Amino acid sequence: MNRAKIGIVDDEVGMRDALVALLTENHFNPVPMESSADFLVIRKSVDFDLVLIDLQLKGESGLELAMNIRRNSDLPIVMLTGRGDETDKIVGLEIGADDYLLKPFNPRELIARIRAVLRRYGKSTAMSLPSPVSDQETALGRLVVDRVNKIVSTQDGIVVPLTNAEYRLLDFFLDRPNEVIPRVDLLAEIGSDLTRYMDRTIDVLILRLRRKIEENPSKPVHLQTRRGQGYIFVTGNEGSGY
Incomplete structure (x- = not known):
């Protein structure tokens, strides 16, 4: 089964490792990178389905990378940041990012949002889902209950509080x-x-x-x-x- 290839652009090694583990566990194929330069090189040989970009990369802005990507392709983009600046969120979405999540984030919410963005782009979520729900989840009509992390969300990734x-x-x-x-x-x-x-x-x-x-x-x-x-x-x- 082909797994969706998810690029991870984050200069914090701990965060990259955590995201690799999370995405692998949820049946994605993660590709970790430290900088925009790494992404531009690796992208020549890897056909990504979606990319996660940290807004605050060391010595550069994740927004610039997102703008560069959007100028040349329709690759799905999800922005990650530890800064709660509403202006950055608006700018990120205006330049073409598909979603935006603040650190620290709930792992289940990130996975749900990635799947929702992939669906909006017409990419098969079967690539990242071995079944309608995983062993730790319970389907409930239009909702999914993650009983390990105690989260209820819609099939489109919206968390129900x-x-x-x-x-x-x-x-x-x-x-x-x-x-x-x-x-x-x-x-x-x-x-x-x-x-x-x-x-x-x-x-x-x-x-x-x-x-x-x-x-x-x-x-x-x-x-x-x-x-x-x-x-x-x-x-x-x-x-x-x-």
């Missing part, structure tokens, strides 16, 4: 698919004081979680109510329930 309680509730349901779970068990799982919060705490959490993971929260496909019994997390399409 969950509170700690919301994620713990989702994780609890994922371990018990198609099983009706009483409210008291859910309350015990999130550590609530049963005499203080009672059922309403769970109802509020369920409502908030539905808004984030269901296409139509008022007609949930996955997180359904069983009146008088509790809640059930339906893995298939068995009709909606309130």
